Amino acid sequence: MALFQRAPRTPEEAAAYKPLDIGPDKVLEMDEDQWYAEIYRGDSVPQLTVRAVLGGSALGFLLAFTNLYVGLKTGWGLGVAITACILAYALWNVLGKAGLAKAPLTILETNCLQSTASSAGYATGGTFVSAIAALLMLSATPEHPEGQHLPWYVLIGWTVFLGALGTVMAIPMKRNMINHEKLKFPSGTAAAVTLQSLYSEGADAIAKARALMWAAAAGAIFPLILELQVLPQRFAESLGRKSLLPGDSQIFDWLPAIGSHLKDGELIPNKPSDWTMVFDNNPVMIAAGALVGLRIAIYMTLAGLGLAYVLGPMGYEAEWTNAAGETIRAASQPYKAWKEIGIWLGVPIMLSSGLLSFAMQWKTIVRALRGLGAGSGSQDELILKTEVPFSWFGWGTVISGTGVVWVAHTFFEVPWHYGALAVAMTFFLALVACRATGESDITPVGAMGKIMQLTYGVLIPQSVTANLMTASITASAAGSSADLLNDLKSGYLLGANPRRQFVAQFMGIFAGTLATVTGFFLLVPDATVLNGVGTHAPKFPAPAAQAWKAVAEVFKNGLENMHPMHQQAIVWGLALGVVMVLLERFLPKARPWLPSATGIGLGLILPFQYPLSMLIGAFIAWGWQKRNPESSEKFMIPIAAGIIAGVSILGVIVAVLNNLVLG
Numbered sequence: 263m264a265l266f267q268r269a270p271r272t273p274e275e276a277a278a279y280k281p282l283d284i285g286p287d288k289v290l291e292m293d294e295d296q297w298y299a300e301i302y303r304g305d306s307v308p309q310l311t312v313r314a315v316l317g318g319s320a321l322g323f324l325l326a327f328t329n330l331y332v333g334l335k336t337g338w339g340l341g342v343a344i345t346a347c348i349l350a351y352a353l354w355n356v357l358g359k360a361g362l363a364k365a366p367l368t369i370l371e372t373n374c375l376q377s378t379a380s381s382a383g384y385a386t387g388g389t390f391v392s393a394i395a396a397l398l399m400l401s402a403t404p405e406h407p408e409g410q411h412l413p414w415y416v417l418i419g420w421t422v423f424l425g426a427l428g429t430v431m432a433i434p435m436k437r438n439m440i441n442h443e444k445l446k447f448p449s450g451t452a453a454a455v456t457l458q459s460l461y462s463e464g465a466d467a468i469a470k471a472r473a474l475m476w477a478a479a480a481g482a483i484f485p486l487i488l489e490l491q492v493l494p495q496r497f498a499e500s501l502g503r504k505s506l507l508p509g510d511s512q513i514f515d516w517l518p519a520i521g522s523h524l525k526d527g528e529l530i531p532n533k534p535s536d537w538t539m540v541f542d543n544n545p546v547m548i549a550a551g552a553l554v555g556l557r558i559a560i561y562m563t564l565a566g567l568g569l570a571y572v573l574g575p576m577g578y579e580a581e582w583t584n585a586a587g588e589t590i591r592a593a594s595q596p597y598k599a600w601k602e603i604g605i606w607l608g609v610p611i612m613l614s615s616g617l618l619s620f621a622m623q624w625k626t627i628v629r630a631l632r633g634l635g636a637g638s639g640s641q642d643e644l645i646l647k648t649e650v651p652f653s654w655f656g657w658g659t660v661i662s663g664t665g666v667v668w669v670a671h672t673f674f675e676v677p678w679h680y681g682a683l684a685v686a687m688t689f690f691l692a693l694v695a696c697r698a699t700g701e702s703d704i705t706p707v708g709a710m711g712k713i714m715q716l717t718y719g720v721l722i723p724q725s726v727t728a729n730l731m732t733a734s735i736t737a738s739a740a741g742s743s744a745d746l747l748n749d750l751k752s753g754y755l756l757g758a759n760p761r762r763q764f765v766a767q768f769m770g771i772f773a774g775t776l777a778t779v780t781g782f783f784l785l786v787p788d789a790t791v792l793n794g795v796g797t798h799a800p801k802f803p804a805p806a807a808q809a810w811k812a813v814a815e816v817f818k819n820g821l822e823n824m825h826p827m828h829q830q831a832i833v834w835g836l837a838l839g840v841v842m843v844l845l846e847r848f849l850p851k852a853r854p855w856l857p858s859a860t861g862i863g864l865g866l867i868l869p870f871q872y873p874l875s876m877l878i879g880a881f882i883a884w885g886w887q888k889r890n891p892e893s894s895e896k897f898m899i900p901i902a903a904g905i906i907a908g909v910s911i912l913g914v915i916v917a918v919l920n921n922l923v924l925g
Contacts, residue, residue: 265765269311270365273358279307279368281461286454286755294441298644303757305647309370310762317354317367318375318766319773321346322382324911326777329384331910332550333391334785334792335872337806337864343453343749345474345903346379347372351460352471369461370758374766376453377749381770385745386425386738387778388707390417393734394782395792395807396814400726402789409789416673417779423665424735425771427685428742430658431692433650433764436747440754445700450751457756470900477904482912484544489916509801510540510871520575537570542871549905551879552898557854558861559880562873565865569604573831573866577603580827606828608866609809610835611842613712615859618843650764659689666735674731680721684714684732688739695740696747705744711737712813719817729814784917805867839863 270276282301289301303309325342350372357363367375394417402409439445491504498504514534521532534540551559667681676684691710699705711733722728746767753763786792786802794800816824816832824832842859849856865873879902887894 265310266312266315267308267310267762269308269313269371270368273365276365276368279303279370281369281458282757286451286458289755290444290446290451293444297441297754301755301757302648303370303759305759307370307757308368309374309758310766311371311374314367314371314374315378315766315769317350318346318378318770319382321349321375322379322770323773323777325379325383325907326387326774327781327914328907328910329387330390330778330781331785331913332546332906333387333806334395334802334804335547335550337391337804337809337867342383343376343380343449343752344456344899345907346376346383347453347456347460348471348474348900350375350379351457352468352475355468369457369756370753372457372460373454373749373753373756373758374763376457377753377763377766378770378773380745380749381425381429381742381767382772382774382777383770384774385428385742386421386771386774388741389421389424389734389738390778390782391804392711392737392806392810393730395786395802395804396730396811397727398786398789399792399804399807399811400814402793407788407790407793409793411783411788412673414779414783416669417782418775419665420669420673420734421775421779422771423662423669424738425742425775426658426662426768427666427688427735428692428739429746429764429768429771430655430662431689431739432696432743432746432750433655433658434652435693435696435743436750436760437649439697439700439747440751443700445697445751447700447748447751449699450748451755453748453752454755457752470896473897474900474904474907477901478908478911481545481549481905481908484546484909485912485916488543489913489920491920507543509544510542513541514539520571521578534570537574538869538871539566539570540871542875544909545875546906546909547872547875548879548882549902549909551876552883552902554876554880556880556884558858558864559873559877561858561861562865562868563877565608565862566868566870566873569866570870573603573607577827580825603827603831604866605808605812606824606831607835607838608863609812610832611839611859611866612809612863613813614836614839615843615863616839617712618840622843622847648759648761650761654764659685670728670731670735674727675725676722676728676732680718680728680732684718684735687714687717688736691736692740692743696744699744700747700751705741707737707741707744710740711810715810715813715817719813723817726814726818729817730810733810781914784914787917800869803868803872805864808867 270279282303284301289297292301322342325346329342350367354363354367354372358366394412398409398411400409440447487506488509489505491498492506493501493504503509512533512535517534517539519532519534519537519539522530663682663685666685667676667678670676670681670684671678691713695705695707695710714733714736715729718725718729718732746764749767750760750763752758753760791801792804792807839859842857842862845856846853883894883898883902886898
C-alpha cells in the first residue's frame, strides 16, 4: 500500500467520490461482514492525501493553542474534531472559489484531515496543563518565584513518545470495540454525522463556518485590548497596567465582604475583590460555559461564593504552631484562599468522586479485560489489508515505550523498572478508559492519572517528580488512545480505510507537539503566571495542575505535617465526593438538580471570575436553547468554539509580542 494517495484534480473527479447514501445511524447497526459488503469504500477512494495531512497539521497546530489556553484556564480539554470538520470544509470551499484549490476535498479526505487535526489539537497537550505545569509550580521557591522550566528538548521528546504510545496502544482495541461490539463512541459518531451533513447540505455548512469565523474575529479583539502591553511607562505607572483595558473589573466591591487584612502595617476591611470576586473582561470563559452547561456552572459559582464568604474567612483566621514553634496561618492573605484552602477541599471532592465513579463502572472494566484480544472473526485478505497490523502495535509499543522509560529515568528520577511498570499499567488503564469513552463519551483521564499517582505515591513516596510524571504517562496515553478510537469510529461510519486513518492520526502528533511545547513556553514564561504574584491571582490558575500537585505533595510531606484545617478539608472533601456520586447513582431522576462534584471541586480551585463567566455563558446557552432550539443547535457550538479559538490563538500571538518585542 502506497503511503499517500493522489488527490482529485478536478471538481468532476472529486464528485465521483461523493458520500454514501447510507447514513451513519444505519451503519451503527451493521456487523463487520455487512460493513465490508456495503460501506467500505475500498482502497481507491482518496483519503490519505498530502493535502489532507498538511491541512490537518496546520489546523491542529492552531487548535492546539486553543486547548492549551483553555486547559491552563479551566483544566478542561475541548474536542476539536467537529470544529476541524467545519473549518476544513469551509476553508477548502473558499480556496476553491479563489482558484487556489483545483478540487474540493472528498469526504474521506476531510475525515483524515480532522483525524490529523484532532491528534495535533487535542491528544498531545494534556500533559502540559497537568503534570508539566505542576512540576513548574513546584520548582518555584520564595527566593526564586519564577521556577525552572524543563528544557525544550525534554518536553518535545516526552510529548512525542507519549503521543505515539497512546496511539499504538489503541490498535488491538479497535476491531473489538468498533467492528464487533459496535460501541457508539458518541463524539466520533457526531463527527461522522457532521461530515455527512456538510457534504449533503453545503449552504448549512457554510453558514456554520461563517458564524465560527465571525466569532473568532470578535474573540481575537480581546487579547489585543486586554493583554497587549502597548501603553507608555508613564501611563502604565498611573494606571497599574500596560494594556489598553484591565483584564478584570472590580464591580462587586459595593457588596459586603468578610474579615480584614494587614496592608502596610494597617488593618483594613476586606473587599470582595480581595477574595478574587471580580468580573473577567475576557469572554473566553463565557464561551466555555456555553459548552459546559448550566448544572456544572451553577455549582462552580456557588462553591466560589462559599469559598469567599465561609471557607476562606475560616482559613484566614485559623492558626497552627508547627514543630519549629512557628505560628502559621492556613491562608496568609485573603486572595490566597482559593489556592491554600479551597484546593484542599476541592481536589479531594474531585478525587474521590472520580475514582468512585470509575470503580462503579466495574462491568465496563470487566468487559474491557475480557474483550482484549477478542477481535476474532474471518481473517480474510481484505481485513488483513485494511486493519492496522498487530505488528505496528508490537513495534510501536516497544519503541515509544522505551522512549518514555528512558526520558522518565534520565530526567524525572523514575527507576528503569518502575518506568517499565508504568508503561505496562498504562496499557490496561488505557484499555478501560477507551471502553468508558465508547460507552459514555467520558474519558476518565483524571481518574487514570490519580490511580497512577496513588500507586507511585506508595512505591516512591518521596519523589514528587516521579509521582507526577508516571501519572502523566497514563493520563496522556489514555487520552491519545481514546482520541484515536473516536476518530476511527468516525471513519468506520463513513467507510474509510482504518489503516490510512491511523497513519493520518499518527502524523498529527508532530504538529501537536511543536504547537504545545511552543505555546507553553510563550504563555507560561515562568511559574508566576501559574502561582500568581503578590496580591494578584495567577493569569492561568491551571486547576488540573493544582490537583496533581496537591496529591503529589501529600505523599511527599505526609498528611500529619499539613495544617490541621487542611487535614480536615481533605477528610470532608473525600466524604463529600463519595456522597455526591452515591446520590447520582441512587437518585438518577433527580440528577439535573443534584450537586455536581466536578462543579463544586472546580469552583473551590478556580478564582471566582472564571466560574462567574462560565455561569453567564451557560445561562446564555440555556436561554437561547429555550427560545430558539433550532438556531441554538445549529450555531451554538460554532460560535462558542470560534470565540475560544479567536481568544486563544491571538492570546498566543500577544504573548509572543509581549515577551519578545514589547518586553
